[in-house]
Amino acid sequence: MTENQLAVSVTDLRKKIGNKEILKGLSFNVSNGEVFGIVGPNGAGKTTTLRIISGIIRSYYGDVKIFGLAPAEAKQRGYISYMPEDAFPYEKLTGYENLEFYAELYAKGDKELKDKYVKLGVEISGLGKRIYDKTAEYSRGMKRRLIIARTLMVMPKLTVLDEPTSALDVESAVRIRNIILDMARKYNMTIILSSHNMLEVEYLCDRIILINDGKAVSYGKPEEIIKSTSSKNLEEAFLKLVFGD
């Protein structure tokens, strides 16, 4: 793989908070146009890794490059659109106004570009006329659809989604997964997402890194990991790799 096909490269990433080592030497890369999953149980270090990649946590050891740039620089240039796990819309605004607000940040005064982002956001959200209601009146699933639409509509070079379907019912989770897959296929987007749902990443991701306690347990295509551990699915592979079940 040549350098310019690489969207993200992470080499020997380490992070300590206080005396606790949270990331213990993670290495992986993500190519352009790939949907990549960071998977692991609660507390494995997924959010910390995503926050470093997104340029939010700036102190760490190791080397991280986003399209050849330090994450903070890539963030500053507007290359990255990041959805935190606990992201919520502004409840006093309508869905449409929420999209306008976020579009403005990325369009930086370009009215035509802003309108293009908002139009795409409305379409991605699939909220129909409800987009003009105050988001305080939305269900949890509708709020998440709006937030996902907001994150994707600016067509970033890199989209980072922290647990996009956590705490959603089945119907909402399926809708969100379909949005992610549709956008990835239609626009060849580069997306990194985290999840503790092994079956979800098996469905969504081209390649994954399985992490536990800040370390990589496995890395590659889901089907290869399943095959190499003689498992029925990724969940079973994970249990074997971590607990030797």
Ligand SMILES: Nc1ncnc2c1ncn2[C@@H]1O[C@H](COP(=O)(O)OP(=O)(O)OP(=O)(O)O)[C@@H](O)[C@H]1O
């Ligand atoms: N600011 C902090 N101070 C102290 N410990 C922290 C801090 N941030 C994260 N940690 C610890 O680092 C470890 C990894 O946390 P992180 O949120 O990255 O994991 P995660 O895989 O995203 O977990 P979850 O699936 O629960 O969101 C956890 O043990 C967490 O308690």
